[in-house]
Amino acid sequence: MFDIECDVLEGLETYALDEMRERFGRLCLSVTLRPGRIRTLYAGELRSLLRLRSVLAVYLVATYDVPRPRAFLGHQHLTRLLRTLEMVRSLERPDQYRTMRLSAAGEDSSVLTRLKETLAHHTGLIVASDEGDLLIRLRRAASNNGWEVLVRLSPRPLATRAWRVCNWPGSLNATLASVMMRMTQPAATDRVLNLASGSGTLLIERLLLAPARLAIGCDLDREALQCAQRNLEAAGLAKVTRLEQWDATSLPLETGSVDVLCADLPFGQLIGSHQGNEMLYPALIAESARVAAPGARMCLLTHEVRLIERVFEQHADAWTLTNVVRVRTGGMTPRVYLALRTTAPVL
Ligand SMILES: C[S@@+](CC[C@H](N)C(=O)[O-])C[C@H]1O[C@@H](n2cnc3c(N)ncnc32)[C@H](O)[C@@H]1O
Known part of the structure; x- marks a missing residue:
């Protein structure tokens, strides 16, 4: 023992x-x-x-x-x-x-x-x-x-993942990413979309938990996508993922075509600005509601607590918050929001 x-x-x-x-x-x-x-x-x-x-x-x-x-x-x-x-x-x-x-x-x-x-x-x-x-x-x-x-028990902390060959400013703690993705109850039939994917932490940790029918990471920033590509290759997952330079507020995806959405949103400090987030968050949540299949799970992390909760209230017809977890990471206390797509997709 x-x-x-x-x-x-x-x-x-x-x-x-x-x-x-x-x-x-x-x-x-x-x-x-x-x-x-x-x-x-x-x-x-x-x-x-x-x-x-x-x-x-x-x-x-x-x-x-x-x-x-x-x-x-x-x-x-x-x-x-x-x-x-x-x-x-x-x-x-x-x-x-x-x-x-x-x-x-x-x-x-x-x-x-x-x-x-x-x-x-x-x-x-x-x-x-x-x-x-x-x-x-x-x-x-x-x-x-x-x-x-x-x-x-290990020469490096377990949180230091071997797959992380490219660091990205504001990259998410991998243990938090793993917990967030576990909260979505991964299934091999999931079509997963990592919005604002940065260096790919959520996408990689999701695929290390279970395979997926489809796995896409999207970010506006080309360098972030290149960084994610290197990490995916190191994780041996490059062949089973797609990385796209897409705007998370206007996705070239069909309505109701995604089962799991996840994002570590810009907090408006290191990445983005509070003013920018006032525009980004409502647009991103609305677009997520469009592409989410009925019953889809969405897991988001943000420090912009008041803003995101206001936006979820405004979209209560589409998203039901099922869990909120306050977590201390990197000297901050952001929250994880787990939401369910409750009704038929908005057409
Ligand atoms: C906090 S970082 C994500 C970090 C990532 N979780 C990681 O571990 O590397 C937020 C990302 O959102 C991206 N972003 C901001 N606005 C966006 C938008 N409208 N569409 C897509 N990506 C966006 C930024 O380029 C940045 O990479």
């Missing part, structure tokens, strides 16, 4: 837990949720945890009954800690680990500096001051009795 902690975006705890329960069922016991964290006892294989798509990072937790970190330098605790590090490293190819980082309050103290050097010596890794491949976190146990060591 392993003691496991997952970092998740605040607001997505229950959605990430849904994914864990779906994948691992009863292998996850005594789960506790805290803002941005899921703690569980896990009876499965550690390697399987690396497949989770809605968590930022997974850690193996070991609790030590010691009064202060100095005790980790003693033979018994150091041996146990090194064994844990070895077990975690064995989940990946050896060349994936070159550096290590010890993260703790007072990490530059003489004791923790000695601990870092000792661990580096025994593991053969180089101490990194910022990002380390092997990330070790040290903190007081919640009960205040003893200390906990958390070792990240």
Whole structure:
């Protein structure tokens, strides 16, 4: 049985837990949720945890009954800690680990500096001051009795996707994209349209959850489309998608021809402007209503809460809001809106 902690975006705890329960069922016991964290006892294989798509990072937790970190330098605790590090490293190819980082309050103290050097010596890794491949976190146990060591199970956070070979300003956190697409209840028969697709995050994460009958990403910006193309190729999905330079407010698609619509809309800060959004949002929601098939699901992310809610009210004949989730990401708290196309398409 392993003691496991997952970092998740605040607001997505229950959605990430849904994914864990779906994948691992009863292998996850005594789960506790805290803002941005899921703690569980896990009876499965550690390697399987690396497949989770809605968590930022997974850690193996070991609790030590010691009064202060100095005790980790003693033979018994150091041996146990090194064994844990070895077990975690064995989940990946050896060349994936070159550096290590010890993260703790007072990490530059003489004791923790000695601990870092000792661990580096025994593991053969180089101490990194910022990002380390092997990330070790040290903190007081919640009960205040003893200390906990958390070792990240992967050399990069799980949120850092291998498919992301092209970064785009304002690109969406991939774990949030995965949760948004899970909310649309993916089916292989879906015709999926990612509006304002940027670097393709939503489209890629959708196709990694399930195949689709049709998958289109559209954006006005040619560079964004090129960036999405590179990411799709890296994900091995270029052949099953179409990227189009379309205006999301005027789509060359037939009425009622799409089952799933998704977008991470311009928030009007890094991308677009509030004034521009006053025009864009109503037009985009109206056009979405036209192309959506009856029963279609639409999942949107925006920080323009008042504007989008006003626009949904104005289009209440076409879209019914079924879920709103506030999520903390990139220093902001945008909301995810899930809506259902309720009536026959507007002709
Ligand atoms: C927040 S970004 C999307 C980022 C994307 N989710 C990603 O992960 O890279 C918003 C995108 O909307 C696009 N956009 C803005 N207005 C548009 C419109 N009328 N039609 C299509 N795309 C539009 C911008 O070019 C930009 O790429």
